[in-house]
Amino acid sequence: MATEIQNPNILVLATGGSIAQTSPDVPTLTGKSLLNAIPEFQNEAGIVVEQISQVSSPDVTADHWLVLARRINMAAVDDQIHGIVVTHGTDTLEETAFFLHLTVKSDKPVVVVGAMRRPYSLGADGAANLRDGIVLAGWPEARGRGVLVVLNSEIHSARDVSKTNCNLDAFKSPDFGILGQMVGGRPHFYRRVERRHTLGTAFPAALFRLPRVAIVYSHVGVTPDILGAVAASGYEGIVWAGTGSGSLPMAIRPAATGIVKSGLAFVRSSRVNCGHVKRNDEVDDDALGLITADSLNPQKARILLMLSLTQSRDPVKIQELFDTH
Incomplete structure:
Protein backbone atom coordinates (compact mmCIF):
# COMPACT_ATOMS: atom_id res chain seq x y z
CA MET A 1 0.00 0.00 0.00
CA ALA A 2 1.38 3.41 -0.95
CA THR A 3 2.12 5.88 1.81
CA GLU A 4 -0.55 8.59 1.97
CA ILE A 5 0.12 12.24 2.74
CA GLN A 6 -3.07 14.14 3.50
CA ASN A 7 -1.41 17.58 3.62
CA PRO A 8 2.00 17.60 1.94
CA ASN A 9 3.38 20.82 3.40
CA ILE A 10 5.45 19.39 6.24
CA LEU A 11 8.43 21.00 7.95
CA VAL A 12 11.05 18.54 9.19
CA LEU A 13 13.40 19.92 11.87
CA ALA A 14 16.49 17.77 12.30
CA THR A 15 18.46 17.84 15.56
CA GLY A 16 20.86 14.89 15.28
CA GLY A 17 20.67 11.78 17.46
CA SER A 18 21.10 8.09 16.69
CA ILE A 19 18.77 8.35 13.71
CA ALA A 20 21.53 10.43 12.07
CA GLN A 21 24.55 8.68 13.57
CA THR A 22 26.91 6.90 11.18
CA SER A 23 29.82 6.73 13.62
CA PRO A 24 29.90 5.59 17.26
CA ASP A 25 30.12 9.09 18.70
CA VAL A 26 28.73 11.80 16.43
CA PRO A 27 25.50 12.23 14.43
CA THR A 28 26.69 13.04 10.92
CA LEU A 29 23.67 12.66 8.62
CA THR A 30 21.67 15.77 7.84
CA GLY A 31 17.90 15.91 7.81
CA LYS A 32 17.96 15.98 4.01
CA SER A 33 20.01 12.78 3.99
CA LEU A 34 17.45 11.13 6.26
CA LEU A 35 14.64 12.15 3.94
CA ASN A 36 16.53 10.81 0.92
CA ALA A 37 16.44 7.36 2.53
CA ILE A 38 12.65 7.26 2.04
CA PRO A 39 11.99 6.60 -1.68
CA GLU A 40 8.34 7.69 -1.69
CA PHE A 41 9.25 11.16 -0.36
CA GLN A 42 12.31 11.95 -2.49
CA ASN A 43 10.29 13.93 -5.03
CA GLU A 44 7.80 15.37 -2.56
CA ALA A 45 8.06 19.13 -3.02
CA GLY A 46 5.91 19.90 0.02
CA ILE A 47 8.43 18.57 2.54
CA VAL A 48 10.93 21.16 3.75
CA VAL A 49 13.90 20.17 5.90
CA GLU A 50 15.84 22.43 8.27
CA GLN A 51 18.87 21.48 10.37
CA ILE A 52 18.23 23.00 13.81
CA SER A 53 21.16 21.29 15.57
CA GLN A 54 23.40 18.25 15.22
CA VAL A 55 23.89 16.74 18.67
CA SER A 56 23.55 13.40 20.40
CA SER A 57 20.54 13.41 22.69
CA PRO A 58 22.54 13.16 25.96
CA ASP A 59 24.06 16.52 24.95
CA VAL A 60 20.71 18.30 24.48
CA THR A 61 20.36 21.34 26.74
CA ALA A 62 17.58 23.69 27.77
CA ASP A 63 18.95 26.16 25.23
CA HIS A 64 18.29 23.61 22.48
CA TRP A 65 14.70 23.31 23.73
CA LEU A 66 14.14 27.06 23.67
CA VAL A 67 15.49 27.42 20.13
CA LEU A 68 13.42 24.47 18.91
CA ALA A 69 10.21 25.70 20.54
CA ARG A 70 10.66 29.19 19.09
CA ARG A 71 11.18 27.77 15.58
CA ILE A 72 8.12 25.53 15.86
CA ASN A 73 5.94 28.35 17.13
CA MET A 74 7.14 30.54 14.28
CA ALA A 75 6.39 27.81 11.75
CA ALA A 76 3.00 27.04 13.27
CA VAL A 77 1.59 30.45 12.30
CA ASP A 78 2.53 29.88 8.65
CA ASP A 79 -0.63 28.85 6.81
CA GLN A 80 1.47 26.97 4.27
CA ILE A 81 2.76 24.54 6.90
CA HIS A 82 0.33 21.83 7.97
CA GLY A 83 2.51 19.87 10.36
CA ILE A 84 5.99 19.66 11.87
CA VAL A 85 8.29 16.69 12.46
CA VAL A 86 11.32 16.75 14.78
CA THR A 87 14.04 14.12 14.42
CA HIS A 88 15.79 13.49 17.73
CA GLY A 89 18.00 11.06 19.61
CA THR A 90 16.06 8.62 21.76
CA ASP A 91 17.87 9.03 25.10
CA THR A 92 16.20 12.36 25.88
CA LEU A 93 13.46 12.29 23.24
CA GLU A 94 10.67 12.03 25.84
CA GLU A 95 11.95 15.15 27.61
CA THR A 96 12.18 17.30 24.49
CA ALA A 97 8.76 16.09 23.35
CA PHE A 98 7.16 16.92 26.72
CA PHE A 99 8.75 20.37 26.77
CA LEU A 100 7.27 21.05 23.33
CA HIS A 101 3.95 19.57 24.48
CA LEU A 102 3.79 22.34 27.10
CA THR A 103 5.20 25.27 25.08
CA VAL A 104 4.05 24.91 21.46
CA LYS A 105 1.11 27.27 20.91
CA SER A 106 -0.69 25.59 18.04
CA ASP A 107 -3.07 22.72 17.42
CA LYS A 108 -1.13 21.73 14.29
CA PRO A 109 0.45 18.27 14.56
CA VAL A 110 3.98 18.24 15.98
CA VAL A 111 5.54 14.79 15.84
CA VAL A 112 8.86 13.72 17.36
CA VAL A 113 10.64 10.69 15.90
CA GLY A 114 13.92 8.87 16.48
CA ALA A 115 15.57 5.54 15.91
CA MET A 116 16.72 2.74 18.18
CA ARG A 117 19.05 1.36 15.52
CA ARG A 118 21.63 3.53 13.83
CA PRO A 119 21.58 3.83 10.02
CA TYR A 120 24.47 1.39 9.58
CA SER A 121 22.78 -1.29 11.75
CA LEU A 122 20.99 -4.32 10.35
CA GLY A 123 17.27 -3.57 10.40
CA ALA A 124 17.70 0.17 11.00
CA ASP A 125 14.34 1.73 11.91
CA GLY A 126 14.99 5.43 11.32
CA ALA A 127 13.55 5.69 7.80
CA ALA A 128 10.33 3.90 8.77
CA ASN A 129 9.87 6.07 11.85
CA LEU A 130 10.50 9.27 9.88
CA ARG A 131 8.07 8.16 7.19
CA ASP A 132 5.40 7.50 9.82
CA GLY A 133 6.13 10.86 11.45
CA ILE A 134 5.69 12.75 8.18
CA VAL A 135 2.42 10.99 7.41
CA LEU A 136 1.15 11.58 10.94
CA ALA A 137 2.09 15.28 10.85
CA GLY A 138 -0.01 15.73 7.72
CA TRP A 139 -3.02 13.79 8.98
CA PRO A 140 -6.05 15.99 9.82
CA GLU A 141 -7.11 13.81 12.76
CA ALA A 142 -3.71 14.39 14.40
CA ARG A 143 -4.57 18.05 15.06
CA GLY A 144 -5.31 19.10 18.60
CA ARG A 145 -3.80 16.03 20.27
CA GLY A 146 -0.69 17.74 21.62
CA VAL A 147 2.83 16.74 20.68
CA LEU A 148 3.01 13.16 19.44
CA VAL A 149 5.82 10.61 19.44
CA VAL A 150 5.87 7.81 16.87
CA LEU A 151 8.31 4.90 16.87
CA ASN A 152 7.88 1.23 16.05
CA SER A 153 4.46 2.00 14.44
CA GLU A 154 3.04 3.19 17.79
CA ILE A 155 1.66 6.69 18.41
CA HIS A 156 2.24 8.06 21.90
CA SER A 157 1.44 11.27 23.73
CA ALA A 158 4.52 13.25 24.71
CA ARG A 159 3.11 13.47 28.23
CA ASP A 160 2.86 9.74 28.77
CA VAL A 161 5.68 8.16 26.77
CA SER A 162 8.97 7.01 28.22
CA LYS A 163 12.01 5.13 26.99
CA THR A 164 11.83 1.91 28.98
CA ASN A 165 14.61 -0.23 27.50
CA CYS A 166 17.21 -0.31 24.74
CA ASN A 167 15.42 -2.66 22.36
CA LEU A 168 13.41 -1.83 19.25
CA ASP A 169 10.20 -1.54 21.30
CA ALA A 170 11.81 0.85 23.78
CA PHE A 171 9.08 3.49 23.91
CA LYS A 172 6.03 2.79 26.05
CA SER A 173 3.28 4.74 27.76
CA PRO A 174 3.20 2.58 30.90
CA ASP A 175 0.28 4.12 32.77
CA PHE A 176 -2.18 5.03 30.05
CA GLY A 177 -1.17 3.24 26.85
CA ILE A 178 -0.69 4.39 23.29
CA LEU A 179 -2.88 6.93 21.52
CA GLY A 180 -2.94 4.90 18.34
CA GLN A 181 -1.03 2.91 15.77
CA MET A 182 0.29 3.29 12.24
CA VAL A 183 -1.39 0.55 10.23
CA GLY A 184 -0.65 0.17 6.54
CA GLY A 185 0.89 3.63 6.46
CA ARG A 186 -2.17 5.30 8.04
CA PRO A 187 -2.73 6.54 11.61
CA HIS A 188 -5.47 4.92 13.66
CA PHE A 189 -6.35 6.76 16.90
CA TYR A 190 -8.05 5.26 19.96
CA ARG A 191 -7.89 7.88 22.71
CA ARG A 192 -7.03 11.49 23.54
CA VAL A 193 -4.97 13.19 26.24
CA GLU A 194 -7.16 14.95 28.80
CA ARG A 195 -4.46 17.01 30.54
CA ARG A 196 -3.71 20.53 29.32
CA HIS A 197 -1.24 20.89 26.46
CA THR A 198 -0.11 23.23 23.65
CA LEU A 199 -2.75 25.97 23.31
CA GLY A 200 -4.26 25.12 26.70
CA THR A 201 -1.17 25.39 28.89
CA ALA A 202 -0.33 28.14 31.35
CA PHE A 203 3.06 28.78 29.78
CA PRO A 204 3.94 31.46 27.21
CA ALA A 205 5.45 30.82 23.82
CA ALA A 206 8.20 33.41 24.32
CA LEU A 207 10.67 31.90 26.79
CA PHE A 208 14.35 32.84 26.86
CA ARG A 209 15.47 31.28 30.12
CA LEU A 210 14.48 28.29 32.22
CA PRO A 211 15.04 28.00 35.98
CA ARG A 212 17.60 25.40 37.08
Missing part, protein backbone atom coordinates in the same frame (compact mmCIF):
# COMPACT_ATOMS: atom_id res chain seq x y z
CA VAL A 213 15.99 22.29 38.60
CA ALA A 214 17.88 19.20 39.80
CA ILE A 215 16.73 15.61 40.21
CA VAL A 216 17.92 13.87 43.38
CA TYR A 217 17.63 10.09 43.32
CA SER A 218 16.70 8.23 46.48
CA HIS A 219 18.51 5.06 47.54
CA VAL A 220 19.24 3.01 50.62
CA GLY A 221 21.28 5.11 53.02
CA VAL A 222 20.67 8.42 51.27
CA THR A 223 21.83 11.34 53.42
CA PRO A 224 20.56 14.93 53.59
CA ASP A 225 23.88 16.53 52.66
CA ILE A 226 23.15 15.87 48.97
CA LEU A 227 20.09 18.14 49.18
CA GLY A 228 22.18 20.83 50.84
CA ALA A 229 24.80 20.61 48.10
CA VAL A 230 22.17 21.02 45.40
CA ALA A 231 20.55 23.96 47.18
CA ALA A 232 23.94 25.64 47.59
CA SER A 233 24.67 25.29 43.87
CA GLY A 234 22.10 27.81 42.74
CA TYR A 235 19.25 25.53 41.79
CA GLU A 236 15.74 26.91 42.10
CA GLY A 237 13.96 23.61 42.55
CA ILE A 238 14.49 19.93 43.35
CA VAL A 239 12.63 16.89 42.09
CA TRP A 240 12.91 14.01 44.52
CA ALA A 241 12.95 10.65 42.71
CA GLY A 242 11.73 8.66 45.67
CA THR A 243 11.19 4.97 46.20
CA GLY A 244 7.67 3.58 45.86
CA SER A 245 5.11 6.37 45.82
CA GLY A 246 7.76 9.07 46.21
CA SER A 247 8.74 8.11 49.76
CA LEU A 248 10.71 10.68 51.73
CA PRO A 249 12.97 9.04 54.36
CA MET A 250 12.89 10.42 57.89
CA ALA A 251 16.55 11.40 57.56
CA ILE A 252 15.72 13.60 54.57
CA ARG A 253 12.61 15.38 55.83
CA PRO A 254 14.30 18.14 57.90
CA ALA A 255 16.54 19.04 54.95
CA ALA A 256 13.60 19.03 52.55
CA THR A 257 11.61 21.26 54.89
CA GLY A 258 14.54 23.64 55.21
CA ILE A 259 14.92 23.83 51.45
CA VAL A 260 11.27 24.76 51.02
CA LYS A 261 11.53 27.43 53.72
CA SER A 262 14.53 28.89 51.90
CA GLY A 263 12.38 29.42 48.82
CA LEU A 264 13.21 26.38 46.68
CA ALA A 265 10.43 24.27 45.19
CA PHE A 266 10.46 20.59 46.15
CA VAL A 267 8.55 17.98 44.13
CA ARG A 268 8.01 14.40 45.24
CA SER A 269 8.10 11.96 42.32
CA SER A 270 8.81 8.25 42.05
CA ARG A 271 11.79 6.42 40.65
CA VAL A 272 9.51 3.49 39.74
CA ASN A 273 6.47 3.21 37.51
CA CYS A 274 4.07 3.64 40.43
CA GLY A 275 1.24 5.27 38.52
CA HIS A 276 0.34 8.25 40.70
CA VAL A 277 2.25 9.90 43.54
CA LYS A 278 -0.54 10.47 46.05
CA ARG A 279 -0.63 13.76 47.89
CA ASN A 280 -0.45 13.65 51.71
CA ASP A 281 0.03 9.89 51.57
CA GLU A 282 3.68 9.17 52.34
CA VAL A 283 4.15 12.52 54.09
CA ASP A 284 2.05 15.56 55.02
CA ASP A 285 2.76 17.50 51.84
CA ASP A 286 0.45 20.34 52.81
CA ALA A 287 2.25 20.92 56.10
CA LEU A 288 5.73 20.68 54.58
CA GLY A 289 4.98 22.78 51.49
CA LEU A 290 5.83 19.98 49.08
CA ILE A 291 4.53 19.39 45.56
CA THR A 292 3.57 15.98 44.20
CA ALA A 293 4.29 14.90 40.65
CA ASP A 294 0.97 13.24 39.84
CA SER A 295 1.81 10.56 37.24
CA LEU A 296 4.91 12.26 35.80
CA ASN A 297 8.25 10.51 36.04
CA PRO A 298 11.15 12.50 37.56
CA GLN A 299 12.52 13.80 34.27
CA LYS A 300 9.14 15.08 33.16
CA ALA A 301 8.32 16.46 36.60
CA ARG A 302 11.55 18.45 36.29
CA ILE A 303 10.37 20.00 33.01
CA LEU A 304 6.98 20.94 34.40
CA LEU A 305 8.61 22.41 37.51
CA MET A 306 11.02 24.47 35.39
CA LEU A 307 8.13 25.92 33.45
CA SER A 308 5.97 26.36 36.56
CA LEU A 309 8.71 28.41 38.23
CA THR A 310 8.48 30.91 35.39
CA GLN A 311 4.92 31.57 36.57
CA SER A 312 4.97 31.26 40.36
CA ARG A 313 7.02 30.33 43.42
CA ASP A 314 3.93 29.43 45.45
CA PRO A 315 3.82 25.63 46.01
CA VAL A 316 0.02 25.70 46.08
CA LYS A 317 -0.14 27.32 42.65
CA ILE A 318 2.56 25.02 41.31
CA GLN A 319 0.60 22.02 42.60
CA GLU A 320 -2.39 23.26 40.59
CA LEU A 321 -0.23 23.17 37.48
CA PHE A 322 0.88 19.62 38.24
CA ASP A 323 -2.76 18.63 38.77
CA THR A 324 -3.86 19.97 35.39
CA HIS A 325 -0.94 19.50 32.99
Whole structure:
Protein backbone atom coordinates (compact mmCIF):
# COMPACT_ATOMS: atom_id res chain seq x y z
CA MET A 1 0.00 0.00 0.00
CA ALA A 2 1.38 3.41 -0.95
CA THR A 3 2.12 5.88 1.81
CA GLU A 4 -0.55 8.59 1.97
CA ILE A 5 0.12 12.24 2.74
CA GLN A 6 -3.07 14.14 3.50
CA ASN A 7 -1.41 17.58 3.62
CA PRO A 8 2.00 17.60 1.94
CA ASN A 9 3.38 20.82 3.40
CA ILE A 10 5.45 19.39 6.24
CA LEU A 11 8.43 21.00 7.95
CA VAL A 12 11.05 18.54 9.19
CA LEU A 13 13.40 19.92 11.87
CA ALA A 14 16.49 17.77 12.30
CA THR A 15 18.46 17.84 15.56
CA GLY A 16 20.86 14.89 15.28
CA GLY A 17 20.67 11.78 17.46
CA SER A 18 21.10 8.09 16.69
CA ILE A 19 18.77 8.35 13.71
CA ALA A 20 21.53 10.43 12.07
CA GLN A 21 24.55 8.68 13.57
CA THR A 22 26.91 6.90 11.18
CA SER A 23 29.82 6.73 13.62
CA PRO A 24 29.90 5.59 17.26
CA ASP A 25 30.12 9.09 18.70
CA VAL A 26 28.73 11.80 16.43
CA PRO A 27 25.50 12.23 14.43
CA THR A 28 26.69 13.04 10.92
CA LEU A 29 23.67 12.66 8.62
CA THR A 30 21.67 15.77 7.84
CA GLY A 31 17.90 15.91 7.81
CA LYS A 32 17.96 15.98 4.01
CA SER A 33 20.01 12.78 3.99
CA LEU A 34 17.45 11.13 6.26
CA LEU A 35 14.64 12.15 3.94
CA ASN A 36 16.53 10.81 0.92
CA ALA A 37 16.44 7.36 2.53
CA ILE A 38 12.65 7.26 2.04
CA PRO A 39 11.99 6.60 -1.68
CA GLU A 40 8.34 7.69 -1.69
CA PHE A 41 9.25 11.16 -0.36
CA GLN A 42 12.31 11.95 -2.49
CA ASN A 43 10.29 13.93 -5.03
CA GLU A 44 7.80 15.37 -2.56
CA ALA A 45 8.06 19.13 -3.02
CA GLY A 46 5.91 19.90 0.02
CA ILE A 47 8.43 18.57 2.54
CA VAL A 48 10.93 21.16 3.75
CA VAL A 49 13.90 20.17 5.90
CA GLU A 50 15.84 22.43 8.27
CA GLN A 51 18.87 21.48 10.37
CA ILE A 52 18.23 23.00 13.81
CA SER A 53 21.16 21.29 15.57
CA GLN A 54 23.40 18.25 15.22
CA VAL A 55 23.89 16.74 18.67
CA SER A 56 23.55 13.40 20.40
CA SER A 57 20.54 13.41 22.69
CA PRO A 58 22.54 13.16 25.96
CA ASP A 59 24.06 16.52 24.95
CA VAL A 60 20.71 18.30 24.48
CA THR A 61 20.36 21.34 26.74
CA ALA A 62 17.58 23.69 27.77
CA ASP A 63 18.95 26.16 25.23
CA HIS A 64 18.29 23.61 22.48
CA TRP A 65 14.70 23.31 23.73
CA LEU A 66 14.14 27.06 23.67
CA VAL A 67 15.49 27.42 20.13
CA LEU A 68 13.42 24.47 18.91
CA ALA A 69 10.21 25.70 20.54
CA ARG A 70 10.66 29.19 19.09
CA ARG A 71 11.18 27.77 15.58
CA ILE A 72 8.12 25.53 15.86
CA ASN A 73 5.94 28.35 17.13
CA MET A 74 7.14 30.54 14.28
CA ALA A 75 6.39 27.81 11.75
CA ALA A 76 3.00 27.04 13.27
CA VAL A 77 1.59 30.45 12.30
CA ASP A 78 2.53 29.88 8.65
CA ASP A 79 -0.63 28.85 6.81
CA GLN A 80 1.47 26.97 4.27
CA ILE A 81 2.76 24.54 6.90
CA HIS A 82 0.33 21.83 7.97
CA GLY A 83 2.51 19.87 10.36
CA ILE A 84 5.99 19.66 11.87
CA VAL A 85 8.29 16.69 12.46
CA VAL A 86 11.32 16.75 14.78
CA THR A 87 14.04 14.12 14.42
CA HIS A 88 15.79 13.49 17.73
CA GLY A 89 18.00 11.06 19.61
CA THR A 90 16.06 8.62 21.76
CA ASP A 91 17.87 9.03 25.10
CA THR A 92 16.20 12.36 25.88
CA LEU A 93 13.46 12.29 23.24
CA GLU A 94 10.67 12.03 25.84
CA GLU A 95 11.95 15.15 27.61
CA THR A 96 12.18 17.30 24.49
CA ALA A 97 8.76 16.09 23.35
CA PHE A 98 7.16 16.92 26.72
CA PHE A 99 8.75 20.37 26.77
CA LEU A 100 7.27 21.05 23.33
CA HIS A 101 3.95 19.57 24.48
CA LEU A 102 3.79 22.34 27.10
CA THR A 103 5.20 25.27 25.08
CA VAL A 104 4.05 24.91 21.46
CA LYS A 105 1.11 27.27 20.91
CA SER A 106 -0.69 25.59 18.04
CA ASP A 107 -3.07 22.72 17.42
CA LYS A 108 -1.13 21.73 14.29
CA PRO A 109 0.45 18.27 14.56
CA VAL A 110 3.98 18.24 15.98
CA VAL A 111 5.54 14.79 15.84
CA VAL A 112 8.86 13.72 17.36
CA VAL A 113 10.64 10.69 15.90
CA GLY A 114 13.92 8.87 16.48
CA ALA A 115 15.57 5.54 15.91
CA MET A 116 16.72 2.74 18.18
CA ARG A 117 19.05 1.36 15.52
CA ARG A 118 21.63 3.53 13.83
CA PRO A 119 21.58 3.83 10.02
CA TYR A 120 24.47 1.39 9.58
CA SER A 121 22.78 -1.29 11.75
CA LEU A 122 20.99 -4.32 10.35
CA GLY A 123 17.27 -3.57 10.40
CA ALA A 124 17.70 0.17 11.00
CA ASP A 125 14.34 1.73 11.91
CA GLY A 126 14.99 5.43 11.32
CA ALA A 127 13.55 5.69 7.80
CA ALA A 128 10.33 3.90 8.77
CA ASN A 129 9.87 6.07 11.85
CA LEU A 130 10.50 9.27 9.88
CA ARG A 131 8.07 8.16 7.19
CA ASP A 132 5.40 7.50 9.82
CA GLY A 133 6.13 10.86 11.45
CA ILE A 134 5.69 12.75 8.18
CA VAL A 135 2.42 10.99 7.41
CA LEU A 136 1.15 11.58 10.94
CA ALA A 137 2.09 15.28 10.85
CA GLY A 138 -0.01 15.73 7.72
CA TRP A 139 -3.02 13.79 8.98
CA PRO A 140 -6.05 15.99 9.82
CA GLU A 141 -7.11 13.81 12.76
CA ALA A 142 -3.71 14.39 14.40
CA ARG A 143 -4.57 18.05 15.06
CA GLY A 144 -5.31 19.10 18.60
CA ARG A 145 -3.80 16.03 20.27
CA GLY A 146 -0.69 17.74 21.62
CA VAL A 147 2.83 16.74 20.68
CA LEU A 148 3.01 13.16 19.44
CA VAL A 149 5.82 10.61 19.44
CA VAL A 150 5.87 7.81 16.87
CA LEU A 151 8.31 4.90 16.87
CA ASN A 152 7.88 1.23 16.05
CA SER A 153 4.46 2.00 14.44
CA GLU A 154 3.04 3.19 17.79
CA ILE A 155 1.66 6.69 18.41
CA HIS A 156 2.24 8.06 21.90
CA SER A 157 1.44 11.27 23.73
CA ALA A 158 4.52 13.25 24.71
CA ARG A 159 3.11 13.47 28.23
CA ASP A 160 2.86 9.74 28.77
CA VAL A 161 5.68 8.16 26.77
CA SER A 162 8.97 7.01 28.22
CA LYS A 163 12.01 5.13 26.99
CA THR A 164 11.83 1.91 28.98
CA ASN A 165 14.61 -0.23 27.50
CA CYS A 166 17.21 -0.31 24.74
CA ASN A 167 15.42 -2.66 22.36
CA LEU A 168 13.41 -1.83 19.25
CA ASP A 169 10.20 -1.54 21.30
CA ALA A 170 11.81 0.85 23.78
CA PHE A 171 9.08 3.49 23.91
CA LYS A 172 6.03 2.79 26.05
CA SER A 173 3.28 4.74 27.76
CA PRO A 174 3.20 2.58 30.90
CA ASP A 175 0.28 4.12 32.77
CA PHE A 176 -2.18 5.03 30.05
CA GLY A 177 -1.17 3.24 26.85
CA ILE A 178 -0.69 4.39 23.29
CA LEU A 179 -2.88 6.93 21.52
CA GLY A 180 -2.94 4.90 18.34
CA GLN A 181 -1.03 2.91 15.77
CA MET A 182 0.29 3.29 12.24
CA VAL A 183 -1.39 0.55 10.23
CA GLY A 184 -0.65 0.17 6.54
CA GLY A 185 0.89 3.63 6.46
CA ARG A 186 -2.17 5.30 8.04
CA PRO A 187 -2.73 6.54 11.61
CA HIS A 188 -5.47 4.92 13.66
CA PHE A 189 -6.35 6.76 16.90
CA TYR A 190 -8.05 5.26 19.96
CA ARG A 191 -7.89 7.88 22.71
CA ARG A 192 -7.03 11.49 23.54
CA VAL A 193 -4.97 13.19 26.24
CA GLU A 194 -7.16 14.95 28.80
CA ARG A 195 -4.46 17.01 30.54
CA ARG A 196 -3.71 20.53 29.32
CA HIS A 197 -1.24 20.89 26.46
CA THR A 198 -0.11 23.23 23.65
CA LEU A 199 -2.75 25.97 23.31
CA GLY A 200 -4.26 25.12 26.70
CA THR A 201 -1.17 25.39 28.89
CA ALA A 202 -0.33 28.14 31.35
CA PHE A 203 3.06 28.78 29.78
CA PRO A 204 3.94 31.46 27.21
CA ALA A 205 5.45 30.82 23.82
CA ALA A 206 8.20 33.41 24.32
CA LEU A 207 10.67 31.90 26.79
CA PHE A 208 14.35 32.84 26.86
CA ARG A 209 15.47 31.28 30.12
CA LEU A 210 14.48 28.29 32.22
CA PRO A 211 15.04 28.00 35.98
CA ARG A 212 17.60 25.40 37.08
CA VAL A 213 15.99 22.29 38.60
CA ALA A 214 17.88 19.20 39.80
CA ILE A 215 16.73 15.61 40.21
CA VAL A 216 17.92 13.87 43.38
CA TYR A 217 17.63 10.09 43.32
CA SER A 218 16.70 8.23 46.48
CA HIS A 219 18.51 5.06 47.54
CA VAL A 220 19.24 3.01 50.62
CA GLY A 221 21.28 5.11 53.02
CA VAL A 222 20.67 8.42 51.27
CA THR A 223 21.83 11.34 53.42
CA PRO A 224 20.56 14.93 53.59
CA ASP A 225 23.88 16.53 52.66
CA ILE A 226 23.15 15.87 48.97
CA LEU A 227 20.09 18.14 49.18
CA GLY A 228 22.18 20.83 50.84
CA ALA A 229 24.80 20.61 48.10
CA VAL A 230 22.17 21.02 45.40
CA ALA A 231 20.55 23.96 47.18
CA ALA A 232 23.94 25.64 47.59
CA SER A 233 24.67 25.29 43.87
CA GLY A 234 22.10 27.81 42.74
CA TYR A 235 19.25 25.53 41.79
CA GLU A 236 15.74 26.91 42.10
CA GLY A 237 13.96 23.61 42.55
CA ILE A 238 14.49 19.93 43.35
CA VAL A 239 12.63 16.89 42.09
CA TRP A 240 12.91 14.01 44.52
CA ALA A 241 12.95 10.65 42.71
CA GLY A 242 11.73 8.66 45.67
CA THR A 243 11.19 4.97 46.20
CA GLY A 244 7.67 3.58 45.86
CA SER A 245 5.11 6.37 45.82
CA GLY A 246 7.76 9.07 46.21
CA SER A 247 8.74 8.11 49.76
CA LEU A 248 10.71 10.68 51.73
CA PRO A 249 12.97 9.04 54.36
CA MET A 250 12.89 10.42 57.89
CA ALA A 251 16.55 11.40 57.56
CA ILE A 252 15.72 13.60 54.57
CA ARG A 253 12.61 15.38 55.83
CA PRO A 254 14.30 18.14 57.90
CA ALA A 255 16.54 19.04 54.95
CA ALA A 256 13.60 19.03 52.55
CA THR A 257 11.61 21.26 54.89
CA GLY A 258 14.54 23.64 55.21
CA ILE A 259 14.92 23.83 51.45
CA VAL A 260 11.27 24.76 51.02
CA LYS A 261 11.53 27.43 53.72
CA SER A 262 14.53 28.89 51.90
CA GLY A 263 12.38 29.42 48.82
CA LEU A 264 13.21 26.38 46.68
CA ALA A 265 10.43 24.27 45.19
CA PHE A 266 10.46 20.59 46.15
CA VAL A 267 8.55 17.98 44.13
CA ARG A 268 8.01 14.40 45.24
CA SER A 269 8.10 11.96 42.32
CA SER A 270 8.81 8.25 42.05
CA ARG A 271 11.79 6.42 40.65
CA VAL A 272 9.51 3.49 39.74
CA ASN A 273 6.47 3.21 37.51
CA CYS A 274 4.07 3.64 40.43
CA GLY A 275 1.24 5.27 38.52
CA HIS A 276 0.34 8.25 40.70
CA VAL A 277 2.25 9.90 43.54
CA LYS A 278 -0.54 10.47 46.05
CA ARG A 279 -0.63 13.76 47.89
CA ASN A 280 -0.45 13.65 51.71
CA ASP A 281 0.03 9.89 51.57
CA GLU A 282 3.68 9.17 52.34
CA VAL A 283 4.15 12.52 54.09
CA ASP A 284 2.05 15.56 55.02
CA ASP A 285 2.76 17.50 51.84
CA ASP A 286 0.45 20.34 52.81
CA ALA A 287 2.25 20.92 56.10
CA LEU A 288 5.73 20.68 54.58
CA GLY A 289 4.98 22.78 51.49
CA LEU A 290 5.83 19.98 49.08
CA ILE A 291 4.53 19.39 45.56
CA THR A 292 3.57 15.98 44.20
CA ALA A 293 4.29 14.90 40.65
CA ASP A 294 0.97 13.24 39.84
CA SER A 295 1.81 10.56 37.24
CA LEU A 296 4.91 12.26 35.80
CA ASN A 297 8.25 10.51 36.04
CA PRO A 298 11.15 12.50 37.56
CA GLN A 299 12.52 13.80 34.27
CA LYS A 300 9.14 15.08 33.16
CA ALA A 301 8.32 16.46 36.60
CA ARG A 302 11.55 18.45 36.29
CA ILE A 303 10.37 20.00 33.01
CA LEU A 304 6.98 20.94 34.40
CA LEU A 305 8.61 22.41 37.51
CA MET A 306 11.02 24.47 35.39
CA LEU A 307 8.13 25.92 33.45
CA SER A 308 5.97 26.36 36.56
CA LEU A 309 8.71 28.41 38.23
CA THR A 310 8.48 30.91 35.39
CA GLN A 311 4.92 31.57 36.57
CA SER A 312 4.97 31.26 40.36
CA ARG A 313 7.02 30.33 43.42
CA ASP A 314 3.93 29.43 45.45
CA PRO A 315 3.82 25.63 46.01
CA VAL A 316 0.02 25.70 46.08
CA LYS A 317 -0.14 27.32 42.65
CA ILE A 318 2.56 25.02 41.31
CA GLN A 319 0.60 22.02 42.60
CA GLU A 320 -2.39 23.26 40.59
CA LEU A 321 -0.23 23.17 37.48
CA PHE A 322 0.88 19.62 38.24
CA ASP A 323 -2.76 18.63 38.77
CA THR A 324 -3.86 19.97 35.39
CA HIS A 325 -0.94 19.50 32.99
